[in-house]
Amino acid sequence: MPETIYDIAVIGSGPAGYTAAIRAGQYGLKTALVEKDPYLGGTCLHVGCIPTKALLFNAEIWDHLKDAKEYGIEGVDSRKLNWAAIQSRKTGVVNKHAKGLEFLMRKNKVETIKGFGKLTGPAQNGVFTVNVDDGGKKSAIKTKNIILATGSEARMIPGLEAGDRILTNIEILQLNEIPKSLVIVGAGAVGVEFASIFRSFDSEITIIEALPRLVPLEDEEVSKELARVYRKRGINFHTSAKVEKVEKTKSGVAVTFSAEGKQQKIEAEKILIAVGRKPYTDNLGLEKTRIKPERGSIKTNEWMETDEPGIYAIGDIVLGMPLLAHVGAMEGIVAVSKIAKKEDRPIDPLKIPNVTYCHPEIGSVGLTEAKAKERGHNVKIGKFPFTANSRASIVGEHEGFIKIVSDTKYGEILGVHIIGPQATELIAEAVTAIELEATVEDLMWTIHAHPTLAEAMLDASNSVYGLAINM
Ligand code: NAI
Numbered sequence: 001m002p003e004t005i006y007d008i009a010v011i012g013s014g015p016a017g018y019t020a021a022i023r024a025g026q027y028g029l030k031t032a033l034v035e036k037d038p039y040l041g042g043t044c045l046h047v048g049c050i051p052t053k054a055l056l057f058n059a060e061i062w063d064h065l066k067d068a069k070e071y072g073i074e075g076v077d078s079r080k081l082n083w084a085a086i087q088s089r090k091t092g093v094v095n096k097h098a099k100g101l102e103f104l105m106r107k108n109k110v111e112t113i114k115g116f117g118k119l120t121g122p123a124q125n126g127v128f129t130v131n132v133d134d135g136g137k138k139s140a141i142k143t144k145n146i147i148l149a150t151g152s153e154a155r156m157i158p159g160l161e162a163g164d165r166i167l168t169n170i171e172i173l174q175l176n177e178i179p180k181s182l183v184i185v186g187a188g189a190v191g192v193e194f195a196s197i198f199r200s201f202d203s204e205i206t207i208i209e210a211l212p213r214l215v216p217l218e219d220e221e222v223s224k225e226l227a228r229v230y231r232k233r234g235i236n237f238h239t240s241a242k243v244e245k246v247e248k249t250k251s252g253v254a255v256t257f258s259a260e261g262k263q264q265k266i267e268a269e270k271i272l273i274a275v276g277r278k279p280y281t282d283n284l285g286l287e288k289t290r291i292k293p294e295r296g297s298i299k300t301n302e303w304m305e306t307d308e309p310g311i312y313a314i315g316d317i318v319l320g321m322p323l324l325a326h327v328g329a330m331e332g333i334v335a336v337s338k339i340a341k342k343e344d345r346p347i348d349p350l351k352i353p354n355v356t357y358c359h360p361e362i363g364s365v366g367l368t369e370a371k372a373k374e375r376g377h378n379v380k381i382g383k384f385p386f387t388a389n390s391r392a393s394i395v396g397e398h399e400g401f402i403k404i405v406s407d408t409k410y411g412e413i414l415g416v417h418i419i420g421p422q423a424t425e426l427i428a429e430a431v432t433a434i435e436l437e438a439t440v441e442d443l444m445w446t447i448h449a450h451p452t453l454a455e456a457m458l459d460a461s462n463s464v465y466g467l468a469i470n471m
Contacts, residue, residue, distance in 0.1 A: 003142060004030070004141070004142065005030075005127055005142045005143065005144065006030045006031060006032045006111075006141065006142065006143040006144065007024070007029035007030045007031065007143070007144050007145060007339070008020075008021075008024045008029055008030075008031050008032070008143060008144070008145045008146070008147060008336070008339060009031075009032045009033075009034060009117070009128075009130050009141055009143035009145070009146050009147070010024070010031065010032070010033045010034065010146075010147045010149055010332075011034045011117040011130070011146065011147070011148050011149060011150055011284075012034070012035065012042065012117075012148065012149035012150040012151055012315070013033055013035040013037075013040040013041060013042055013101070013112070013149075014041065014042025014043055014044055014045070014149060014151045014315060014316075014325070014328065015042065015044045015045075015315070015325040015326070015328050015329045015332075016149040016151075016314040016315030016316075016325075016328030016329060016331055016332045017033060017035075017042065017147070017149030017314070017315065017332065018033065018040060018041070018042075018101055018104070018105075018332075019328070019329040019330075019332040019333060020147050020149060020314060020332030020333070020335060020336050021033040021105065021108070021110045021332075022104055022105075022108050022110065023332065023333050023336040023337075024108075024110070024336045024339070024340070025105075025107075025108025025109050025110045026108055027336065027340040027342065029336075029339070029340060031108075031109070031110045031111065032110070032111045032112075032113050032141055032143065033105060033110050033111070033112045033113065034112075034113045034114075034115060034117040034130065034132055034141075035112065035113075035114060035115075036114075036115060036116040036117075038114065039098045040098060040101040040102060040105070040112065041094075041097065041098050041101055042151050043151055043152070043153075043169075043316075044325040045094060045097055045098060045101070046094060046098070047169055047170045047173055048169060048325070049325050050093060050094055050097060051090045051091075051093070051094055051173050052169075052173070052193055052194070052197070052357070053357055054089065054090040054093045054094075055086065055090055055173075055197050056193065056196065056197055056357050056359070058086045058089070058090075059196065059197045059200035059201060059359070060200075060359065062081065062200055062201065063200050063359070065079055067396065070396070071396075081178070081201060083176075083177055083178055090173075113132055113139075113141065114134050115132035115133050115134030115135075115137070115139070116132065116133045116134070116283075117130050117131070117132055117284075118130065118131045118132075118133065118283065118284060118285040119146070119284060119285035119286065119288055119289055119311070120140075120285060120288060121285075121288040121289060122288075122289060122290070122308060122309075122310075123144070123309070123310050126144060126310075127142050127143070127144060128142070128143050128144070128145075128146055128310065128311075129141070129142055130142075130143060130146065131285075144310065145310050145311075145312065145339050146310065146311045146312065147304075147311075147312045147313075147314060147332070147335050147336070148281075148284065148298065148306075148311065148312065148313045148314070148317060149313075149314045149315045149317070149328065149332065150279075150280045150281060150284065150315075150317055151279075151280050151315055151316045151317065152277040152278060152279050152280050152316035152317065152323060153168075153277060153278060153280055154168035154169055154170070154273065154274075154277055154278075155273075155275050155276045155277055155278045156168070156273060157185065157243060157246070157273055157275065160246055160273065162273070165248060165252060165253050165269070165270050165271065166246065166253065166270075166271055166273065167270055167271065167272045167273065168272070168273055168274075169190055169274070172194060172270075172272050175270075178198065178201045178202070178203060179198065179203050179268070179269040179270045180203060180204060180269055181203060181204040181205075181206075181252070181267075181268035181269050181270075182194075182195075182198050182203050182204070182205055182206075182268055182269065182270050182271070182272060183205075183206050183207075183208065183253070183255050183266060183268045183270075183271045183272070184205065184206070184207045184208070184271075184272045184274060185207075185208050185209075185243055185271065185272070185273050185274060185275055186207075186208075186209060186210075186273070186274035186275040186276070187207050187209035187211075187213075187214040187215060187216070187237065187239070188215065188216075188217075188274060188275075188276065189215075189356045190272075190274035191207055191209070191272070191274035192207070192214060192215060192226070192230075192356060192358040193356060193357055193358050194272055194274065195207055195230070195235050195237075195358065196235075196357075196358035196359045199233055199234065199235050200359070204236075204268070205234075205235045205236060206236040206237065206238070206266055206268065207230075207235065207236070207237035207238070208237075208238050208241045208243055208255070208257050208259070209237065209238070209239045209240075209241060210240070210241065210242060211239065211240070212239050212240045213227070213239055214226050214227050214230065214237060214239065215356060215362060217354070218354070218356075218362060218364055218368070218417065219364065219368040219369055219370070219403060219405075219415070219417040220368070220369070220370060221369075221383075221401075221403060221417070222362055222364065222403075222417050222419045225360075225399070225400055225401065225419050226358070226360070226362065226419060229359075229360055229399050229400075233359075238257065238259040238260075238264075239259075240259065240260075241257050241258065241259035242257060242258050242259070243255060243256075243257045244256045244257055244258060244263070246271060249267060251269070252267060252268055252269040252270065253267070253268055253269075253270065253271045254266070254267045255267075255268065255271060277316060277323055278295075278296055279293075279295075279296040279297045279298070279316055279317040280296075280316075280317065281293050281296050281297075281298065281317055282296070286298075289306075289307075289308040289311060290306075290307040290308040291306045291307055291308050291311065291313075292307070294319055296317070297317060297318065297319035297320075298313040298317050298318060298319060299319045299320075300312070300313050300318055300319070302334075302346030302347070303334060303335065303338045303344065303346065304318070304331050304334050304335040304338070305335075305338070312335040312338075312339070314328055314331035314332045314334075314335055315327075315328030315331060315332070316328060318331065321347070321349070322349075322352060322354070324352070324354070326352075326353070327347065327352055330347055331347065334346065334347060350365075350366050350367065350434070351365065351366070351431060351434055351435050352365065353365045353427045353428070353430075353431045355423070355424040355427060356424075357424055360397070360399045360400045360419050360420050360421065360423065361418075361419070361420065361421070361422065361423035361424045362418065362419050362423055362424075363418045363423035363424045363425075363426060363427030363430075364415070364416065364417045364418065364427065365415065365416055365427055365430050365431050365434055366405070366413070366414050366415030366416060366430075366434055367405055367414045367415040368405065368415055368417065369381060369403075369405050369415070371415075372405050372407075372414045372415060377407045377408075377414060378407065378408040378409065379405055379406070379407065379408070379414070380406050380407070380408045380411075380440075380464055381403065381404065381405060381406075381464070382403070382404040382406070382440070382460045382461055382462070382463035382464030382465075382468075383401055383402070383403045383404070383460060383463060384401060384402050384456050384459040384460035384463050384468055384470075384471060385398075385400070385401045385471070386398050386399065386400050386401060386402075386420040386421060386453070386456060388459070388468075388470045388471045389451075389453060389455060389456045389459070389470065390450075390451040390455075390470075391451040391452050391453045391455070392420070392421055392453060392456070394451065395421055395453075397420065397421035399419070399420055399421075400418070400419035400420025400421070400423065401418075401419065401420060401456075401460075402416065402417070402418045402420070402426070402456045402457055402459075402460040403416070403417040403418075403460065404416050404440065404443075404460050404461055404463075404464055405417070406439075406440045406464050410439060411439040411440040411441050411464070412437075412439060412440075413430070413433055413434055413438060413439065413440060413443070416430035416433075416434070416457075416460075418430070420453075420456075421453055422453050426453060426454060426456075426457065429454060429457055430457070440461050440464045440465075443457065443458065443461035444458070444461045444462050444465075444467075446458065455470075459471060
């Protein structure tokens, strides 16, 4: 039988890799998807986006029940959390989607190959050889193009090792019980999301963040509002703070850190390290190619092509792009479209939504007010609080606002920053508006259904010109 030569071999089956594989299958390309783990889906599906958002939904229901009387619901005073049931629902959601991915691969005629894929060098006569090692069982596949999508892992504080008390995003999802107290290092997306989940379940939370504010990449006003609400929720946090020592005690951990010019020590049952991620590119055989990783990340051009012709990189391993599932997925589509010679568009970093599922939620796109000014824009701001939105009253969630950063000259929308109910959903309208190069005026003439949270976008755009109706 003649040897199979694939058009594309994708290495890694997270959102970047599986999206690329599905699109390649849709285009009729002969595609292999190589995955070292026994399931498809990567970090996002198994120990990232999906399980954490499942837990956040449990937390949201639990929080609503705390206010049951206000909603005229009685008889739930003796409510109790069943942690095992919460964990098993989360696992159920993950498994359902892992099965779904297997179905999608079959549907699109993508061949999944289990094992660790390793490059052997540049293409010979237009064909690469990828070695695959499945726990000692070795094989090799031939392919005309390679898409690397191997993802990332949690960065550790030097000297610490993850275990039963020192946790990363992986261990924290497997706890047997809710910790009574939890220190979280890092106030990025992972840190503030777990703070939100476990605070809802009554853990004592302390966040330690090196930079001067929570969610430091967001607009400053968003950080300020999150800090206000977190204080109200009883979440402790120290910003501009430096962790100096983490020691194991009899029953937990002791954390020494410096903040506000003085050294402090706190004890807790567990500590979560959420200080960012590092690309997973070790042992991939990159040294046999022209690809020279920079601290593990791989440089690409706007079509996701690396320095080695025929090899593409997508997802968390790409140098200079945000580590987000939806970015990886779109990079997969860009790479496959290039290979298939279909219409293609590069990703514009200013059109990428950033979403954080803490409570209150955060959604943002484009430039912050500070960044817009730094770039020399003459900025005009519109801001509308959810306190003045009728749907927000109905759902009982008044925290937060929508802020629009625009350029004075033509009313170009430079950035939209939302903190509040359903912010992670509401941001989609702003992303579409920016993608279609809509102006503030275009938004002002767009009819928004009433009563909706989305109407706050209409009011926010009107408020750029001092014309908000509901304020
Ligand atoms: P991150 O890079 O977003 O945040 C890490 C935070 O830790 C930063 O604010 C940083 O200043 C701080 N930090 C770093 N070293 C520190 C130290 N020694 N002491 C105190 N603070 C320190 O990383 P995170 O939250 O771990 O998330 C990893 C990646 O996964 C990010 O790219 C994030 O965007 C993505 N992610 C996205 C989610 C979403 O879209 N909802 C959810 C979870 C993660």
